[in-house]
Amino acid sequence: MVFGKLPLPRREKPLAWSQLSHQRVRLLVALSGISFANILIFMQLGFRSAMFSGTTNVPASLDGDVFLVNETSQFLGNETFDKSQLYRAAAVPGVATARPFYYSPASWVNPDNRKTTNITVIAMNPAQPVMAVPAINDQLALVEQTDRMLFDVKSLPSLGAITQAFTAGQDTPIEVQGRKMRVNGTFALGSNIFKRGHIVISDVNYLRLFGATQANQLHAGVIKLEPGANLQTVMAELERTLPEEISALSHAELIALEQNYWAKEPAGIIFDFGTIMGFVVGVVIVYQVLYSDVNDHLSEYATLKAIGYSDGQLLLVVFQEATILAVLGFMPGILCSLGLYSLLSNLTGVAVLMRLGVGLQVFSMTLVMGVLSAAIAVRKLRSADPADVF
Numbered sequence: 001m002v003f004g005k006l007p008l009p010r011r012e013k014p015l016a017w018s019q020l021s022h023q024r025v026r027l028l029v030a031l032s033g034i035s036f037a038n039i040l041i042f043m044q045l046g047f048r049s050a051m052f053s054g055t056t057n058v059p060a061s062l063d064g065d066v067f068l069v070n071e072t073s074q075f076l077g078n079e080t081f082d083k084s085q086l087y088r089a090a091a092v093p094g095v096a097t098a099r100p101f102y103y104s105p106a107s108w109v110n111p112d113n114r115k116t117t118n119i120t121v122i123a124m125n126p127a128q129p130v131m132a133v134p135a136i137n138d139q140l141a142l143v144e145q146t147d148r149m150l151f152d153v154k155s156l157p158s159l160g161a162i163t164q165a166f167t168a169g170q171d172t173p174i175e176v177q178g179r180k181m182r183v184n185g186t187f188a189l190g191s192n193i194f195k196r197g198h199i200v201i202s203d204v205n206y207l208r209l210f211g212a213t214q215a216n217q218l219h220a221g222v223i224k225l226e227p228g229a230n231l232q233t234v235m236a237e238l239e240r241t242l243p244e245e246i247s248a249l250s251h252a253e254l255i256a257l258e259q260n261y262w263a264k265e266p267a268g269i270i271f272d273f274g275t276i277m278g279f280v281v282g283v284v285i286v287y288q289v290l291y292s293d294v295n296d297h298l299s300e301y302a303t304l305k306a307i308g309y310s311d312g313q314l315l316l317v318v319f320q321e322a323t324i325l326a327v328l329g330f331m332p333g334i335l336c337s338l339g340l341y342s343l344l345s346n347l348t349g350v351a352v353l354m355r356l357g358v359g360l361q362v363f364s365m366t367l368v369m370g371v372l373s374a375a376i377a378v379r380k381l382r383s384a385d386p387a388d389v390f
Contacts, residue, residue, distance in 0.1 A: 016320035016324060030286070034366070037279070037282030037285060038330055040277070043337065056255050058076060060255055065225045066238065068242070074261045082216055085243065092238055093234075096225055097224045100221065101122075104123075104206075108175070120197070122200045135188065146205065147182065148184040149176070153186045159196055177209040235248045235250065290322060301314055326370035
């Protein structure tokens, strides 16, 4: 006897997907709405991330273990302290080097249109580099010349076509803080919505720009420890040795100082508020879809109750619908956001990047958005009475 192959049992579609895909137009509208909410959140978090990462470019690039700043400093460059305290710090056990760092805004005249704007000046002793940026350290000998500087190629276009002119070999004089200077080299550090760009000069040229009285006014002291020295022990000894108006910060604390300040600024608050509004929009959209689905199929849900489905099983169906909507709506949202990030980066010159943390944060918010919407919508489902069907 020859037996044929037994037919495989037909696998039924999940009830949640059947409910959603039954009305495809409604499903597409729902996914479009969720994607729009995702894009709103992505843009706000993208701007916020670009703002914070950009503002910490300089602190993060400093090559040190401990950093001395004025105790009242709200961000790097906000306040100064006397240079003599750096010599006291150098004598503390465990300290290998203590180097000066100057960091100030300066007026800048765009050589193309003669409009005045601001640029941020980074200054140091070329013999005592403080930046962990090879492109800067390799060219420090160039800034020893009078009125010469290195220019940040990632500066905003509003400063002028400086990089293009330098690449073309044009020796264009640029007015910085009322003084004529020239570019001797370039590096890449990055701008942000608060700082249009950076230049690197020597400490001697810094004094030419801001006056000899600024020679003893440091914005930070960059300290490197001896091999094997304990960071916390040295920091405690620095705090004990130096006056109360000087704080000793670790690298992480210096970066946090910068982030905390800008987070409290209006721009940071606006981005946070925009993120919340995007989340609320998403909750409303998903809720409307789920509520309409439950309302339109209330008799079917009542029938399922009549044949033995528990409230918990039916509630699980609605939560599954919310999860499906969240996942499917997230995918076009992140793809559109990637395109918008690229467009904005090209238009503004500020790097707006899709960071892994931002993507995970938005995906998590989208799932929470769906679950919260489902939790609100299922209240209607509890009223599904089998007796209503008959």
